Amino acid sequence: MLDATIHNHIHTKIPNLTFGMISYHHIAIGASPQMIQGRIRYFQEVLAVNLEEQELTDFEGISAWREIFKTLGISPSRYRPSQEALYRRIKKGGFLEAAHSAIDLNNFFSLEYQIPIGIYDAEKIDGPVEFKIGEPGETYDGLNGRSFSAEGKLITTDQSGAFGSPIVDSTRTSVSTDTTEAIQIFYLNPALNNEEANQLLERAAQMFTQVHGGHAEWKIVGE
Incomplete structure (x- = not known):
């Protein structure tokens, strides 16, 4: 498991902000099984119906991360938390297309838990990891095919520089069907207590390894 820390600047502004980290070992990434694709599609269909009657800020996780961005000095209207971007896409009728099993499940978890989540090839990360501005x-x-300016944004870094954020992740550490070791980062909702956060990570890890094999370990950074 990679060492990970949170910069004091973030802790000062949001003392209860924590991050979940799951390490996956000896996994096999490929096309998502039909059962998983069906489950993800059904979830999006139900969500689309709910979004016809609800505002995005009615969803607790989206509202929470918009507030986190504001507290950190990031405009949530200009820079969308990634799960909100997914919700907006579905609200407009643009369902997510299947990519490969790791990305598909990562998107599903983000929709279900209403939080930004990133997944990275662990062998491309030059640890340790730090969450900072x-x-x-x-x-x-x-x-997304564009150069991302990390200045003033919440980012994840290693010794080679920034590679992730709750807005968009980097190509440098992206997962592919060649990935066998991966790290998944959960930008947790501060409303969750420690037990709830651990349950969320355990459930996600179990579902991920059911699809990809291998084994997982997890921890909460900043607890």
């Missing part, structure tokens, strides 16, 4: 000049190539 980006400094001037820090950038990376985002999975």
